[in-house]
Each structure stands twice: as structure tokens, then as C-alpha cells.
Amino acid sequence: MSVIFNFWLGIVVCFFVILLIVLNIQEKWNIKKYILVFIESKIKLIGLTSLILLSSILLSFTWLFIEKEKEFPNSLEYFKSWLTLLGLLVSSISVIIAVKTSNRTADTNKKNRLDQTIFNLFDINSKIQNKLSEDIYIKLCTTVGYYILDIELRALRGQIFVNNYFKIHEEIILKQLSDIPDNCLGEQFSEVVNGRKQWYKKAVKSRSKNSAKKIWNNLQTNSNANYKKMVKMPKKYEKTDIFTDYLIKEKLFLFDMLIIYQYEDNVMNTPVTYTELQTYLELFFLENYNELGHYFRNFHRILKYLNDNFSDDKKEFNNYIGILRAQLSEEQMLLIYYNATYSKRGMGLCRQLLGSNFFGDTQDFGIDKTVSKNYKGLFYKDPQHIRRRSFLFPQEDIHIMKTIYSDSLDKSSMINLKKMEDEELQEFIKSCFEENLSKSFNNGTKNLSRKINIIKKKEIN
Secondary structure: OHHHHHHHHHHHHHHHHHHHHHHHHHHOOOOOOHHHOOOOOOHHHHHHHHHHHHHHHHHHHHHHHOOOHOOOOOOOHHHHHHHHHHHHHHOOOOHHHHHHHHHHHHHHHHHHHHHHHHHHHHHHHHHHOOOOOOOOOOHHHHHHHHHHHHHHHEEEEEHHHHHHHHHHHHHHHHHHHOOOOOOOOOOOHHHHHHHHHHHHHHHHHHOOOOHHHHHHHHHHHHOOOHHHHHHOOOOOHOOOOOHHHHHHHHOOOHHHHHHHHHHHHHHOOOOOOOHHHHHHHHHHHOOOHHHHHHHHHHHHHHHHHHHHHHOOOOHHHHHHHHHHHHHHHHHHHHHHHHHHHOHHHHHHHHHHHHOOOOOOOOOOOOOOOHHHHHOOOOOEOOOOOOOOOOOOOOHHHHHHHHHHHHHOOOOHHHHHHHOOHHHHHHOOOOOOOOHOOOOOOHHHHHHHHHHHHHHHHHOOO
């Protein structure tokens, strides 16, 4: 045979060998991972290799036809060359068909293994959630309700306000106290006044919690009637004294604090913040970690498995997410939501839930435009999978659910959020919370108050 024919035959043989090597070792050595940077799927890889191989064979056939008279001494040699190429063609096609069949079988087996693993995880999850206390979500509501609706949160706000004011105005306050004569209330009270002056000076400098709480008690006791109604102060906390009355009457620093406290900052009626809610939910999850920790870890593992294996197949992913969601009660879904959104330990779970549609897709979160005018932000209707009345803070919580856990979160944003440190991710969630903040404390806590009242009535009955 001529040099040209031997050259083309060499090319054909090389491609045939390469095809066999690639298709046989790529699964074992995961060469596919590197090759498919340029090619979208295994089938395209096979198709591309097959196209090159078959094109080479066809070119060889063309050359044989054109060069019949020039290169072959007789018809027998020419016929042998045709047979060689035909055999190679049939063998190549057989190998390609076999490999495709093998790949389909391998893919089917892989899917079956994935399905089996997923349903095993679902079964384990079902057994774990059956061990949860029936009243675990009620415990969450009562814990948060105790701290937020009773005096705890208001007292904390009061302490923070007092110490912040002292920090800013320390020099002015100390001067005012020094300028007050000991006999301002009469000689008989000189010793009392001097003692109170020293106590206030120490409170301003040290800014201790106990001192700040006592001064907050004075502020709240001397507030107007409407402001007093905002906080159900136990009588033992209602404190005042003649020196405090003097400071207010003479419009010294305590009078200024009282005005800012009630009117400018409106400390007691500002909406509950993300940080405040996070603090009390964190307490609940720490107190109940022995019961809930296993449940959250297993659920986290299921979501991670789904994200790792079905992120490129949205139809299959959504199907499994739907099955998983159907296993959970409304209260169990809310436990997962509050852990992932407010707990530092839950940030890993939060990352797995991002953009997952576990709580519903964008269409499942409708907005009532007629009611929204009474709110600073958007008023959401009942989501598809969780009733509005079941949330602690529906306005803020439903907004977070839609913004970061549904498909309204685009893929690039989801990738960036997953890369964030825990503190950064929590800051982002905080910004979502504040985007749809309630108008006031009373407005924002209506749902929580209603839930607590229902729980108390059931306990009485």
C-alpha cells in the first residue's frame, strides 16, 4: 500500500484505540471531570469521538475510490483494503453502541442507588421526627413570648438606652450633679441628696446593668399614662424618690432622658429587631439541643445530599424536595426555618436551604396590596405550605422565606451567600428582616401575643 493510505489507516487505528481507552477508564479515573470542562455531557464526548473516527474512515473510503487505479497493483489488493476498513467500521460502531448501552445501564444503576440512599435518609428522618415532643413548637413560642412580651425585653432596651445616654453625655451629667447643692430639698434632706448624687455619679461612670435598670425603672415610672400601658411593670419595679423628682422638675439630665426615651427614640414601641429575636431563639435552641440537635443534623444531611447530587437536575431536585416537605408538619417546618435563620449553629442548614424552594417557590408567597398600606413594607397572604398565623413574626419571617429560600434568589446570589462567613450571612438575613419591618412593637407582636393567649387558655382548660 502507498504511504498515504498507511497514514490514513494509522489515524483510524489511533482514534479507535483512543476511543476504547477514554470510554473504558473515564469512569474509574474520573477523567470525565476534566474532559467535560469543554464538553457538556458524556454522550457528546462519545458523539464527538465517533464523528472524528467515522469521518476518518469515510475519508479513507473516498481515497480508496479515487486512487483505485494508481495505488493498487491488482483488484485483490484493493478488495483487501476495503475489507479491512469495513471490518474496522463495523467494530467501531459495535464498540460505540456497547459503550452507550453500558453508560445507560450505569446511569440507571447510579440513579437507583441515589434513590435508595435518599429514601433511606427519608425513613431515618421520619423516625427521628416521630421522637420529637408534640409540644416542642409550643415551647419555642412560649420561650420567645416570655422574653419579648413580658418585661425582659423592655428592661433590656431600657438598660441599653440609659447606658448609651450616659456614654454620650457623661461630662455634662457629672457637672450637673456637682452643681446641685446638698440642701436643694432643705437641710433635713442634705444627707439623702448627697448620697443620691454620689450614686448617680457612680452609675454614670460604671454604666453597670443593675444601675441602668434602676434608672430605667425611674424613667418608666415617670412616663406618661399611654407609655406606661406599653409595659406591664410589676409594682415592685415602680420606683421613684424625691431626688429623682427634683431632677425631672428642674429639667436636668433625667428630664432630657425622659423626653428622648418616650418621644424621640420611642424606645418601648420600636419594632422587635432581628438581633433581639435571634437572642431569644438562640436561648431556646441551646436549652433544647439534646432533643433537636439530632433532628437538625439529619435534615441538614438530607438537603446536602440532594444539593450535591441533583443541583443540575431541577425537576428531580424539586420532586425530592416536595416528598421531603410532605413528611413534615407545619410546626416541624417552622422549627427548621427558625433554626436555620436565627441560630448560629443553623448557618450550615441555612446554606443548604438557600434557593431550594423547600418552603415554597416564589408563586407560593402572595402579597395583599390592600392591606400593605397599613405596613411599612409588604403584607403577605398565607403562604402555600405554612399558615400566616403560625409564624412568630409573619411580616418579617415570610419575607425572609421568599427572599432567600425560594427561587426568587438567583443562582449567582445563592453561590455568593454560600461562600459568606457565618457573621456575614447573618448580617444579610438581618437586612432582609429589616426590609419588611413592622410599624411598631405592638403591631409586630400581634401574632405572637395571640399565640401565647391561645396557649394559656389551653393550659387553663
